[in-house]
Amino acid sequence: MTFTQFKIFSKVIETGSFTKAGEVLNMTQSAVSHAIASMESELGVALIIRDKKRGVILSDFGKRVLKPVRDIINKISIIEQEAAAEKGLEIGTIRIGSFPSTTARLLPKMIATFKQMYPMIEIVLFEGTDHEVKEWINNRVIDMGFIAKLCWDETIIPITRDKMVVVISKGHPLTNYPAIPVQMLADVPFIMPSGGCELIIREIFEQYDLSPSVHFQVMELATILNMVQEGLGVTVLPQLALPDTLPDVEVRELEPAVWRHLGLYCPYMNETSPAAQRFISIGQSLFT
Structure with a gap:
């Protein structure tokens, strides 16, 4: 073979x-x-x-045998990159998994900075949910992937953090509060985002032994915001996920403030290519 x-x-x-x-x-x-x-x-x-x-x-x-095959491909790629570096060249491919808000808000700056320094290294993006990103990494489809957690832990390389906010319709009784306690959200119709941050939202409620009253579960951000605008429920979203131009809705912070922590999941760090390690370093220098 x-x-x-x-x-x-x-x-x-x-x-x-x-x-x-x-x-x-x-x-x-x-x-x-x-x-x-x-x-x-x-x-x-x-x-x-x-x-x-x-x-x-x-x-x-x-x-x-698929994973062992991909392990072999990865190891040979590392050898090729090391040999190229020895000759003063920078070549290779970095495969990165991400979810939409990170793809839109963080990756463009990271990739632009990286490409200025290493124009010959190719970057391939895979976009999906947190679960898909972890699955791609475990199957060695990608080299690293962005994931989000409520707290830092040893499994992720810290990049930045992102505030969780409440989105409500104009005229909703909760607009009277500059910041909204989680307890108040348990008693109103809730629209649950299913595109990747659902686990974090449920964890926020669980910290107070509460569960949201989910009336709708929706994946598309634009649909969620339009449903909130029409008064069909409230929602909680990461600030980075919000578009620059919002529909007719109000945004409030949670009380107390809650942040999701964004980092790169790379369990095979000791086997990571030199190019991937440089990409991680650039991400940390830009946002941490």
């Missing part, structure tokens, strides 16, 4: 398609298919099941 076969196998699973993998790797679909077939022939077992309805599916054996 060859390193190229490993890269092709990993890319087919990442893209979910022989054709798309070929486009990314600048190969024909038949060349990709041949590489996988050769790998399966050498191993004597199937890696991928071709299903007309569901597309590309990993076999049980394929599931077991």
